[in-house]
Amino acid sequence: MPIYEYEKNGKTAYYYAFEVKDTTGKRKTIKKRGFTGKKEARDAEAAARTEWLKGSYIDPxxxxxxEYIQEWLDNKQDISPETRHTNNGHLSNHIIPELGHIPLQKVSVTHIERLIKALQDKELADGTVRKIYNLIHTCFKTAVKKELIIKNPFDLLDKGSKPRTSKPKIDYWTTEEVKQFLDKIDGRYRILFILAIYTGMRRGELLGLRWKDINFETSQIRISQSLKARQGLIKGVKTDSGYRSITVAPTVINELKKHRTMVLKEKLACEDYEDYDLVVCQVDGRPRALGTFDRDWKRVLERTEMRKIRFHDLRHTCASLLFSANVHPKIVQEQLGHSSIKITLDTYSHMMPNMQADAAKVLEKMLNNYS
Structure with a gap:
């Protein structure tokens, strides 16, 4: 089983090639390039021969x-179940209907341009179009590395044809709106909204918060667990910077104490109580259901007659309140659990006009002192 050498980017690489006969007796050559060592090429050739004999070999x-992108996604290991579910949805709803029937080696830049236009014609959000674009682009990069295709069609894409990126719309309540809401809201989930507004925690972090994560003596909340739609309660949060401690106001501590008293009464009254030590939970102790979360939030807004925003916008509301109080962006970054201060500044720069005005005044004062 000879292995052949060739030069790739100035370095020695290897490929295998062997002949077989198909069911009609016609000869064909099975060949694959791109191996960095002879042993790697020899092992791959042996596997290819075995697959051919089994009848499972697929000619690239x-x-x-x-077929290729579905197999590529199925074998991808570095994504969460939630991301895999979302990507499979993109495949079945958008990608495969547009490109699925085309041979991998025949996909051209024109096909990519048509896909982008089709996605935009569906009036999908810019962020969704960009995610689908990135998913396919990454898939083609892998195909090039495996030498299943010679040229990545994305390399030929005109800059003006690439999907645009725009900042996601950020909405938030004013200080007066927050006060109105807190005056109107009550019930077992009041604590959820209190924590969202005062801490800026993400939904999964709020629903995964345990009593043991709260230090009532130091008024600190430790973020170390999250609730996911498909994984349930998991140790860990969105990013490494998501592991953090948040110091909360006395108002929040008092609300937590009242809520804990209610939870303890429910625990004693429920015969089949399941104790997950959760702060926000159902009457029987189980995690809050995520399937109806958005619908329930809309009902809360209707009941309180508040201006409609997303639940996630309570996180933006927290950031807005902090910036309006001239809290330093680094502190806001740490409280929200952003992976970098750049994300905080890029997301909330429009909320900081007061800080810019203060900086101008400080500079003016400094220079006047020298004049």
Whole structure:
């Protein structure tokens, strides 16, 4: 089983090639390039021969793009179940209907341009279009590395044809709106809204918060667990910077104490109580259901007659309140759990006109002192 050498980017690389006969007796050559060592090429050749004998060998020239991207995604290990579910949805709803029938090696830049236009014609959010674009682009990069295709069609894409990126719309309540809401809201989930507004925690972090994560003596909340739609309660949060401690106001501590008293009474009254030590939970102790969360939030807004915003916008509301109080962006970054201060500044720069005005006044005062 000879292995052949060739030069790639100035370095020695290896490929295998062997002949077989198909069911009609016609000869064909099975070949694959791109191996960095002889042993790697020899092992791959042996595997290819075995697959051919089993009848499971697939000629790269015959693979459709739909077959390839589905297999690529199925074998991808560095994504969460939630991301995998979302990506599979993009495949079935948008990508495969447009490109799935085209042979992998025949997908051209024109096909990519048509896909982008089709996605935009569906009036999908800019962020969704960009995610689909990035998913396919990454898939083609892998195909090039594996030498299943010679050229990545994305490399030929005109800059003006790439999907635009725009900042997501950020909405938030004013100080007066927050006061109105807190005056109107009551019930077992009042604590959820109190924590969202005062701490800026993400939804999954709020629903995964445990009593043991709260230090009532130091008024600190430690973020170390999250509730996910498909994974349930998991140790860990969105990013490494998500592991953090938040110091909360006395108002929040008092609300937590009242809520804990209610939870303890429910625990004693419920015969089949499941104790997950959760702060925000159902009457029987189980985690709050995520399937109806958005619908329930809309009902809260209708009941309180508040201006409609997303639940996630309570996180933005927290940031807005902090910036209006001239809290330093670094502190806001740490409280929200952003991975970098750049994210905080890029997201909330429009909320900091007062800080810019204060900086101008300070500079003016400094220079006047020298004049």
């Amino acid at each position: 020239s015959k693979i459709t793009f739909g």
